[in-house]
Amino acid sequence: MSGPPKTPTHLVLVKGNPSKRAIKKNEPKPPSGVPPIPKHFDKMGKYWFKRIGDDLDAIGVMTTLDGKALELLIEAYTEYRHHCEVLAEEGYTYISTSATGEKMVKAHPAAVMKSDAWKRIRAMLGEFGMTPASRSKVGAKVPAEADPLEAFLNKRK
Known part of the structure; x- marks a missing residue:
């Protein structure tokens, strides 16, 4: 399949359906959490799983199927x-000696693995x-911040 991946229905609705295509009505809706x-x-893995999972859940992106x-x-x-x-x-490099006795500077294998993990x-x-x-x-729908003037006026009522 060529082109960009399909956008989930909930994201199409949040964006306002700019293409005006028909919206799927039978898309699964996994429970959030x-x-x-x-x-x-x-x-470290448990810490980051909980922290990032909670952050994503707070903005309404995380579902139980996203584990x-x-x-x-x-x-x-x-x-x-x-x-x-x-x-x-x-260090990022190390010195290696070839069979002929020539010294060569080579990249550390962890540098390549780090780059792959970054991607x-x-x-x-x-x-x-x-x-x-x-x-x-x-x-995403973010609750609007309370207007300080509005809060002050509501307090006085």
Whole structure:
């Protein structure tokens, strides 16, 4: 299938259906809420799963079916942090000696793995609307801030 992926119906409704295409009426509506934390996560993974899950639930993006997608995001993020720590300790390059005795400077393998994890994180952040560009495509309903003058006038009544 060519072209961009299909936009979920709830996002089409939030955006105002700019294309005026027919809206699906039978799209599944999973219950909102944060799914349970996967048992295989370490302490950092459990922390980030709960924190990001709660943040996404607060803005109405998280459903109980999104657990696997959130798990992929958290796994990529914890892997990225691990590679950052390794590279901070060992450096981004190392010196290797070839069979002829020539010394060569090579990139640390963790640098490539860090880059790969970063690409996966960016893709998953976009799926959840967690980047400025992807967030601008979704007009989520945010409660309006109370007008200070209105609050003051209401207090006096």
